[in-house]
Amino acid sequence: MGLLREDMTLARRFLGSPFALDNVWGQVARNAPIRERPPVQADLPVSDESKRVMAFATKEADQLSSNKINGGHLFLGLLREEKCLAAKVLNERGIRLDASRASLVQMPHDDSATEDFVWEKASLPEVVELQTRIRFIKSRVEDAVANRDFAKAREYSDDERKERDKLYLVCQQHSLPDWLHS
Numbered sequence: 001m002g003l004l005r006e007d008m009t010l011a012r013r014f015l016g017s018p019f020a021l022d023n024v025w026g027q028v029a030r031n032a033p034i035r036e037r038p039p040v041q042a043d044l045p046v047s048d049e050s051k052r053v054m055a056f057a058t059k060e061a062d063q064l065s066s067n068k069i070n071g072g073h074l075f076l077g078l079l080r081e082e083k084c085l086a087a088k089v090l091n092e093r094g095i096r097l098d099a100s101r102a103s104l105v106q107m108p109h110d111d112s113a114t115e116d117f118v119w120e121k122a123s124l125p126e127v128v129e130l131q132t133r134i135r136f137i138k139s140r141v142e143d144a145v146a147n148r149d150f151a152k153a154r155e156y157s158d159d160e161r162k163e164r165d166k167l168y169l170v171c172q173q174h175s176l177p178d179w180l181h182s
Contacts, residue, residue, distance in 0.1 A: 010075055013103060014095050027089050049084050056080040064105065072104040127174075130167040134160055 015024065057077030061069045078086045079097040137160040144153035 010071055014075070014090070014100060015093065024089055024093070028085060031085055031089075049081060053077040053081045053084065060101070076101055076104065126170055127167065130163055130170065134163045134167065137163060 053074070054077065057069050057073040060073040060076040060080075064073070066073065076097065078084065079090060079095070079100055081087055082091075137156055141153050141156040141160060144150070144156055
């Protein structure tokens with residue numbers, strides 16, 4: 001219920017109003033088992049039930065292609081742990097897993113924006129190899145020009161053009177036009 005209190009969007013969507021939280025919270029407080037309070041500085045123990053809820057939340061995030069687990073995923077995780085008090089209280093109020101999942105899919109979230117996929121140079125060794133070869137040939141052209149060996153400079157320049165053409169084709173094949181100038 002703390003989850004719903006933290007995320008008012010979830011509370012409004014599934015309980016109809018944030019004020020319904022007080023009724024739900026009272027119901028949970030009346031039915032929750034009494035547990036010994038841990039010392040203030042101690043690590044809080046996590047029940048097996050809570051561990052399962054977190055595992056379910058992780059699976060829900062994966063199913064919805066989310067980069068991180070958010071309140072909605074935790075909410076679905078609670079509903080999947082059918083024997084927990086929170087799920088029982090929510091089910092009594094007509095909140096069901098499948099309908100909640102369908103509703104959450106419609107909600108915009110941080111991961112809903114499309115991300116641009118960026119190739120790592122290391123993932124395309126062919127591109128790195130061609131770029132290295134072009135830099136080497138370019139240095140040979142510069143040396144030939146410095147030595148006034150224009151025939152060699154032209155020959156190296158032709159080699160550089162051929163390698164750039166290969167690089168262009170590889171970049172087009174992988175949709176990487178901005179690597180052409182590397």
